[in-house]
Structures are given as C-alpha cells and as structure tokens.
Amino acid sequence: xxxxxxxxxxxxxxxxxxxxxxxxxxxxxxxxxxxxxxxxxxxxxxxxxxxxxxxxxxxxxxxxxxxxxxxxxxxxxxxxxxxxxxxxxxxxxxxxxxxxxxxxxxxxxxxxxxxxxxxxxxxxx
Amino acid sequence: xxxxxxxxxxxxxxxxxxxxxxxxxxxxxxxxxxxxxxxxxxxxxxxxxxxxxxxxxxxxxxxxxxxxxxxxxxxxxxxxxxxxxxxxxxxxxxxxxxxxxxxxxxxxxxxxxxxxxxxxxxxxxxxxxxxxxxxxxxxxxxxxxxxxxxxx
Numbered sequence: 433x434x435x436x437x438x439x440x441x442x443x444x445x446x447x448x449x450x451x452x453x454x455x456x457x458x459x460x461x462x463x464x465x466x467x468x469x470x471x472x473x474x475x476x477x478x479x480x481x482x483x484x485x486x487x488x489x490x491x492x493x494x495x496x497x498x499x500x501x502x503x504x505x506x507x508x509x510x511x512x513x514x515x516x517x518x519x520x521x522x523x524x525x526x527x528x529x530x531x532x533x534x535x536x537x538x539x540x541x542x543x544x545x546x547x548x549x550x551x552x553x554x555x556x557x
Numbered sequence: 558x559x560x561x562x563x564x565x566x567x568x569x570x571x572x573x574x575x576x577x578x579x580x581x582x583x584x585x586x587x588x589x590x591x592x593x594x595x596x597x598x599x600x601x602x603x604x605x606x607x608x609x610x611x612x613x614x615x616x617x618x619x620x621x622x623x624x625x626x627x628x629x630x631x632x633x634x635x636x637x638x639x640x641x642x643x644x645x646x647x648x649x650x651x652x653x654x655x656x657x658x659x660x661x662x663x664x665x666x667x668x669x670x671x672x673x674x675x676x677x678x679x680x681x682x683x684x685x686x687x688x689x690x691x692x693x694x695x696x697x698x699x700x701x702x703x704x705x706x707x708x709x
Contacts, residue, residue: 543659
C-alpha cells in the first residue's frame with residue numbers, strides 16, 4: 433500500500449470513529465453522573481477556562497447553538513484558533529507567514545492573557 | 558553573537574564567530590550573511606561590523622537586501638512548538654504540565670528567531686515531553702473523577 437493510500441484509509445477510519453462518538457455523545461443525558469467533572473470546580477467551586485465545554489459540545493450536537501454558547505463562549509472562538517495553530521505547526525514549510533505569526537512569542541503571550549481574562553470574567557459574573 | 562554565511566549554492570554555514578566568518582573561503586563582500594536581529598540575509602559589505610574586517614569603509618546605514626524565497630530556504634525549518642495541543646490541554650484540563658509545555662513553545666519560537674537552532678530543537682523536545690506528561694496525567698486521573706462523581 434502506498435503512503436498516500438494508507439493516509440486516506442487512516443483519515444476515513446478516524447472520520448468514522450469521530451462520527452460514531454459524536455452520535456453516541458449526542459444521546460448522552462446532559463447531567464449524566466458518569467460524565468467526568470472538572471476537579472477545580474469540584475474542589476474550589478471556581479470555573480476553569482474550559483468548564484462547560486462538555487455541555488457546550490452536547491448542546492451543539494443537539495443543535496442548541498445558543499445554549500452551547502452560554503455553556504462556554506470562549507471555546508467557540510478558541511477552538512478554530514487552536515486547530516489553525518496546530519495546522520500551522522505541522523505545515524510550516526507551506527505556510528511560512530502563517531506559522532511565523534501564529535507561533536510568535538507575542539501571540540503565545542496574547543493567548544495566556546486572554547485565557548486568564550476569560551477565567552476572571554466568567555467567575556465574576 | 559553568531560553569524561551564518563550562505564554560499565553561492567545556497568548552502569548555510571554556521572553558527573560562526575566573527576573571526577571564523579571572515580576566515581571562511583566562501584566569504585566575500587557580496588556573500589549573504591545573517592545574524593540575530595536581522596529580518597533577512599544581507600550582503601557582507603552592508604553589515605558594519607563585518608565590513609570593517611573586509612577592509613572597506615562601513616556603509617553609513619545598513620540597508621537590508623530583500624531576501625528572496627530561495628534565500629529563506631537557507632534557514633532550517635522551525636522545530637515543532639506543539640503550541641496548539643498545549644493550549645487545548647491548558648484550556649480543557651487546566652493542567653500545570655501543559656503550561657510548562659506552552660512556556661517551552663515560547664522558547665522554541667524565540668530561540669529560532671534569534672538563530673539558536675540547537676536551543677530551539679531542545680526546547681521543542683521538552684515541549685513535546687511535557688505535553689505527553691499532561692496527556693498521560695489526564696488519562697490516568699479521568700477514572701478518579703468519574704468515581705468521585707458517582708460517590709457524591
């Protein structure tokens with residue numbers, strides 16, 4: 433099997449597994465006791481930056497976009513940016529400018545500041 | 558300060574000290590040189606400190622020669638930063654090993670820009686290691702959360 437063919441098979445398998453997980457997850461009850469809960473929230477009562485993303489995903493899979501947005505708004509904006517950053521990291525040769533901007537130390541500093549601000553803001557309101 | 562020298566075949570030599578650079582057989586006033594702080598490769602005669610050792614008058618202002626894509630290729634590829642994965646781990650699991658990984662990702666970028674390629678490679682390996690630590694930690698502690706949930 434050639435490398436390209438093998439890669440296409442891998443993508444197909446990953447896609448099928450991902451779709452299956454999504455369908456199963458959409459059927460899981462919202463407050464199901466078997467779902468893992470954030471340890472920070474459990475121990476301190478404070479919300480971590482990612483708290484609510486599990487609910488957001490469940491609501492999104494049910495088509496409740498506004499409920500998902502209220503569960504964790506930050507993850508909606510951060511997720512595409514994270515995917516783009518991962519892509520830029522692996523495709524530096526093809527996208528030199530993109531990688532130079534997304535992986536720049538200043539960009540990383542902005543990430544950390546935004547995550548910190550979001551954590552403070554969501555715990556205040 | 559380390560210098561890199563591009564040969565006429567676009568091969569990169571370095572890191573070199575100023576003495577090694579001037580002693581190189583590939584070194585001439587038109588040879589392309591790079592050091593930390595430069596945005597692109599410049600002709601040796603345009604760099605004041607290098608021009609002095611060539612025995613020619615230093616230019617009043619160093620004018621950077623616009624680098625072609627071909628010249629950029631003399632720089633090695635940036636080592637992986639694993640930044641995207643590390644940020645996902647920070648946001649979703651708020652874990653300390655993932656924050657260490659983000660710090661090393663910053664080091665990869667800053668060292669690469671400075672021309673410290675060896676240091677950038679080392680930071681990349683550390684970023685990968687701390688990312689794996691945070692993932693393993695997350696998988697190991699997941700059953701504990703579920704059990705904790707069930708008993709409260």
